[in-house]
Amino acid sequence: MSYLREVEPAWCPGCGNFPLRMNLASTLEEMGVEKSHFIMVTGIGQAAKMPHYLDINFFNGLHGRSLPVAFAIKAVNPELTVIAESGDGDMYGEGGNHFIHGIRRNFDVTVLIHDNQIYGLTKGQGSPTTRKGQKTSSQLQGVINEPLNPLALAITMD
Template identity: 50%
Template sequence: MADTPLKNTDYNSPHFPTWCPGCGNFGIWTGLKNAFAELGWKPSDVLVVYGIGCSGNMSSFVKAYGFHGLHGRALPVAIGAKLANKDLHVVVIGGDGDGYGEGGNHFLHALRGNVDITYIVHDNQVYGLTKGQMAPTTEVGEVTSSTPEGVIDQPIDPVALAIAAGGSFVAQAFSGDTPQLTQLIIEAIKHPGFSHLNVLQPCVTFNHHNTFAWFYRRVYKLESVNHDFSNKAEAFARALEWGEKIPTGILYREIRPTWEAKEKELAGLPLVQRPLDTINISQTLQSLT
């Protein structure tokens, strides 16, 4: 721990974000740095793995160990790093196209596996960096540059999907409410297991439907309705809410053993600290004679 309390600005890189003015990503960037400061993590205590997209561009704006991988493939990189060093704090930043489209398979299996990492998804319901095409979360009928006659496909409901697929921590935040977002990032990070935080994050350039104003009129906090996040059926019902009322907060949480805890080879020292000069395969060689 640092001697002096850490501040949000201790996680700034020399580069200021290149996102559009007013972009919802700024709120997530702020929330993430706030959370790190509040947790007392030094920049070298944490690895942030990024996908590709506007969200992944955050890799140049945060001071921490970073891995800016491939589109859709941030989760497996993060899981590999966590298994190599289970003491390392690992947070994943991705987008909706990145994580629910290109990387959908990894998302499903990460939920099952329950490796202790945190997955924060910037859900702006559109492709920003490639200039405004349909995302897996774009609403039916939306006109985008790749769907000029309107979207036909039903949108993915990320949080309902996460609960159904076996997620042990599923939450939703709104980037227009940084204090709540910060607290949810902290809760997600503290959760022992795979935590999924879907952040509703308006794209001010390409999504003129799901705007800040649109969300402000709809979002409500789950704690205000005394939601029981240990009740999976109730959590699922809340997760399906969209349209007039959109829930934010922890939808579902259960404590179950992490993948690392159940893999007996991971008991003891992290893999990265184990010696490589004492390996002796003579017993196996002998068994082959």
């Protein structure tokens, strides 16, 4: 049973999303997750395109809003395996509020975040995890703030 959909991903050559796709598909297969008992929820961004390239059930909704949808699906269908997947901008920026309260509520949902430290889809603006001093398409002199440390934040919510 393959989890790969036979389509050409619209990611740039060399993008780290390619190996993440292959690993995710082989892990789901190895774990023997039933397709009918699995759903992925994503927001918007290059990372959030992931389910377009997999043979799975999915809901691809609004930027920053994958987590509330994923938690709601799990709440009413506890037998489903639910993965929420998106980028750093989506999860830590627009969806940052859901990230914090999601950890506090501790739903049995797996959250996968592609932290490329940039808003990729919209052409390279600084995201919450862009390094201080990095020049971007919107911070021409370099980012002036320290980046968010998502793991430290997650640990404080534990």
